[in-house]
Amino acid sequence: MPKLTIDGTEIEVKPGAALVDVADEHDTELDFGCRDGMCGTCIMTPVRGAEHLSPASDEERDTLSNFDAEPGQRLACQVKILGDVEIES
Numbered sequence: 001m002p003k004l005t006i007d008g009t010e011i012e013v014k015p016g017a018a019l020v021d022v023a024d025e026h027d028t029e030l031d032f033g034c035r036d037g038m039c040g041t042c043i044m045t046p047v048r049g050a051e052h053l054s055p056a057s058d059e060e061r062d063t064l065s066n067f068d069a070e071p072g073q074r075l076a077c078q079v080k081i082l083g084d085v086e087i088e089s
């Protein structure tokens with residue numbers, strides 16, 4: 001089972017689990033707004049294992065660009081967890 005670490009808290013998740021669903025099921029510091037990749041509220045920073053997140057779509061890249069995200073940042077509402085990953089909210 002992939003291990004997701006959010007702000008130091010470890011959670012075991014099903015392979016391919018949507019991060020937004022995991023966040024709904026656990027008490028995390030992640031904030032969500034539209035949950036549709038548009039508002040930028042959920043921008044987060046992968047610290048380790050970014051290659052184990054589902055690839056960003058063109059729409060996600062557009063939103064990250066529109067909100068001046070740092071290189072490597074992702075939208076928490078858009079990613080699926082494919083392997084061990086550590087993120088900061």
Ligand code: FES
Pocket residue numbers: 031032033034035036037038039040041042043063075076077078
């Ligand atoms: S919650 Fe709006 S972009 Fe993710």
